Amino acid sequence: MCYTVPMNQEGNYWQNSGENNTSNVNQTTHNTANDNQTEGNRIAADNDQTISWKAKEYLDFEKDTLWFVIFGIIAIILISLDLLFFKSYTFSILVVVMAVAVVVLSKRPPKDIRYTLSDNYGLYIENRLYPISDFKAFGLIDDTGSHSFVLIPRKRFSPSVVVYFPEDVGERVVDILGSSLPMEKVQLDLVDKIVRRLHL
16 A cells, blocks of 8 residues: 655656666557557547556566575564464464465566556556546656556545556656646555565
8 A cells, every 4th residue: 555645746757867778668649549449559539648568567576595484484473473472363374375375476477568558548457447537646656676656546445556667658657647647746655665675
């Protein structure tokens, strides 16, 4: 989860830190509709600004033997504290399930996902559309050496959407998002910081 702080909207939000990275980027401006276009790959609408790119579905950190040893020790400590002091066996079971899930997921490489962002429609992740009207704001996250944005939902209990993107499309992505949504400063909460620090 993330929480946000309102941010001044003036000026350009994106600053490239160096030369453009090589990536699979497709930037288009549509002026006419085409009934044969495919959702998520080509969005047809008058004056519709779109950009497409590919990125990993999540950050893939190298996990060596020491990482798994430390992770196992942490899980054992949590279970021991629960059994000795809290005696909440449900928590212990949850820790075991989560530990197994993390190990399994760590063995699976992240998939390459195709994203298409449209100022009229919203965000396509593969062929699934997330309408721009479902979100009240967006924010940028850059604390792990990679770039991502988060879409903040209007509904209170709806999950936010986090999307990674290459540096060379950052300015275009922010321009399109900024044309439809206000930008807010995104601050990671304690749980998010721990997850990122442990490279989960």
